[in-house]
Amino acid sequence: MKKTLYIATCLALVLLIVHGAALANPFVSGRPSAVNASFMGAFTTPFLQQIIALQTQIHEAITHQIEKLKEGQSLAALWGLLLISFGYGVFHVLAPGHGKVIVGSYFLGNKAGWRDGVWAGFLMAIGHTVTAVGIVAVLYLLFGLGQLAVLDDARYMELAGYGLIAAIGLWLLWRAMRNEPECGVCGHQHDHDSARHHAHEHGHVARRLKKPSTGLFAAASLVPCTGSMIILLFTLANDVLWAGILAVITIALGMWLTVSAIGIASMLLRRAVVGDGEQVGFVRRGLVKGLRTLAALVVIATGSLLFAGTFYSMMG
Amino acid sequence: MTKKSIVRLFYFFCGLTACGMPHGAFAHPHVWVDYYVNAVGGKGGITKLKFRWHFDDMFTSMVKEDFHVRTITPENIKRLKDGAFSNLKNYHYYTNIKLDGRDFEPRDKDVTDFNAEMKGLNLEYTFTINLPQAARKLDLSLYDPEFYVDIGPPIQKMSPDAPGVMASATMKPKDFISTSAEAGAKPPTCVWHQGEPRVSATWGKFAVFTVTCEAQ
Numbered sequence: 166m167k168k169t170l171y172i173a174t175c176l177a178l179v180l181l182i183v184h185g186a187a188l189a190n191p192f193v194s195g196r197p198s199a200v201n202a203s204f205m206g207a208f209t210t211p212f213l214q215q216i217i218a219l220q221t222q223i224h225e226a227i228t229h230q231i232e233k234l235k236e237g238q239s240l241a242a243l244w245g246l247l248l249i250s251f252g253y254g255v256f257h258v259l260a261p262g263h264g265k266v267i268v269g270s271y272f273l274g275n276k277a278g279w280r281d282g283v284w285a286g287f288l289m290a291i292g293h294t295v296t297a298v299g300i301v302a303v304l305y306l307l308f309g310l311g312q313l314a315v316l317d318d319a320r321y322m323e324l325a326g327y328g329l330i331a332a333i334g335l336w337l338l339w340r341a342m343r344n345e346p347e348c349g350v351c352g353h354q355h356d357h358d359s360a361r362h363h364a365h366e367h368g369h370v371a372r373r374l375k376k377p378s379t380g381l382f383a384a385a386s387l388v389p390c391t392g393s394m395i396i397l398l399f400t401l402a403n404d405v406l407w408a409g410i411l412a413v414i415t416i417a418l419g420m421w422l423t424v425s426a427i428g429i430a431s432m433l434l435r436r437a438v439v440g441d442g443e444q445v446g447f448v449r450r451g452l453v454k455g456l457r458t459l460a461a462l463v464v465i466a467t468g469s470l471l472f473a474g475t476f477y478s479m480m481g
Numbered sequence: 482m483t484k485k486s487i488v489r490l491f492y493f494f495c496g497l498t499a500c501g502m503p504h505g506a507f508a509h510p511h512v513w514v515d516y517y518v519n520a521v522g523g524k525g526g527i528t529k530l531k532f533r534w535h536f537d538d539m540f541t542s543m544v545k546e547d548f549h550v551r552t553i554t555p556e557n558i559k560r561l562k563d564g565a566f567s568n569l570k571n572y573h574y575y576t577n578i579k580l581d582g583r584d585f586e587p588r589d590k591d592v593t594d595f596n597a598e599m600k601g602l603n604l605e606y607t608f609t610i611n612l613p614q615a616a617r618k619l620d621l622s623l624y625d626p627e628f629y630v631d632i633g634p635p636i637q638k639m640s641p642d643a644p645g646v647m648a649s650a651t652m653k654p655k656d657f658i659s660t661s662a663e664a665g666a667k668p669p670t671c672v673w674h675q676g677e678p679r680v681s682a683t684w685g686k687f688a689v690f691t692v693t694c695e696a697q
Contacts, residue, residue: 190511191572191629192544192565221513221631228538232602311547316511391511399539402546 190313223253227396227412235403243408250396250412254290254419257392258427264289264420265427266467267330267385271378272431274341274460282428285382290420292386294413296322297393305398312398319389324475326387331468333381338461341454381464392416513537515635515657516623518692522662522669525615526696529663530578531594534606535635541604553598561597566606575623575632580616615696619669622676622691634673634690654690667697 191197230246233239258264268285300322304315393413400409439453514534521529536544544550544565550557569575573586587610594609612619623632634654660668671694 191625192512192568194568196571197627224539225537232538312543313547395539398546399542402542 250415251419254416258423268428269431270460270463274457286421286425288382290417293390294417296389301397327472329384334464341457512540512630514632519659520694522666530610536604579620619694669694
């Protein structure tokens, strides 16, 4: 798993360095996409549109707070900024994207404890924003790319992340089909039908890191948080980078909260479906396999749809 | 099958529905533009469309940073035109124009009088699209089918939604149409209405407002 991550990261970096292909902000360069991908948009629901609309509004509010901060660094503006950023983090997870789907479906399909949910939320929130900070630091500060170019190049990273998510989904599907042990316990070599399915309260970070779910959530967090990147670039341009960094940290906290909540909610749903104990009985075993297969399929669908969508939007 | 397993099956299908819930939208717009249009009546009908594009704070900040624009000077305007406007010819400036029912896609030779200025914290572009022939009736809408740019008329802020074309059906644009006249002609009359929503690859459905003008 670590190797896969390593290779993917290297690949993404190479792609970043050989940037400058057709994709770009239409005001600067590029042509309309030759591919009609409007069918991809058919997946949107009014609820998601409301969330996006809300997110845009929050974004605008963040900009205004930063502008206020720039004028005179009032404490009220700072608190306003942090409060709004936290809200942005909370809603950002609900907006269209991969986070909630992956965490939700993973914990629906695989047995885990609430700590795993909190851990997943932590990984996703930190990864998602750290990737954003990293991209801004490397491309803007180090390579001196323009701000618009930074946002466009970040899409290579998104592409790599989505591809990796789809690949991990395939692997989860493979395991589900072969009835291999669930990922609460996999990574250990032992017989399948033992009662060990029950025991998985690993408290240690090192042990957690070995879990394949960590790979999945880390892959998911390779996708940079565009909102955070925009805020960082905006605060850089306005000489209040410190406020941008504080805002991004608060966004991560907000995301942590929502992702953990979604993870735990789907665990509860899973418990309601298959119960907590051993998998006895034809129906129960079928349900477990069904859930696992379903979860894997949703992860594959999410990864590949987002990959396709990003890819289409990058084609000149 | 026991009663318990039936209940469990029920929960299973709840989970199935939750997972199958559509979640496919991909990205949000990166640039927000409110547009204002002035339809000019001239000899034989409507001859020009004068546009004013009002950009969001983020895009303004990025463009100023990337093109080293501190204040607006003639030199900077040229730089902005070459660097952050001219390429829109490939997108026919996001316009969809019908002249007496016939489609017209403006190219760079049709666009004149480009100017950029700062209105408060926001960048504004103004430019004129010269129509190839005078039109008695003109239909106009602006949108980016890819929804990378959220361009549309300014929206009444009393709505809880966000600005731009992601406006829902309940939202109304405000004061974005004006008319004028040249060469002794009368100004045209214009009205707006909400057209069929468009579907974008990156976002899903978004509202489109169409302006219809008739020469007097």
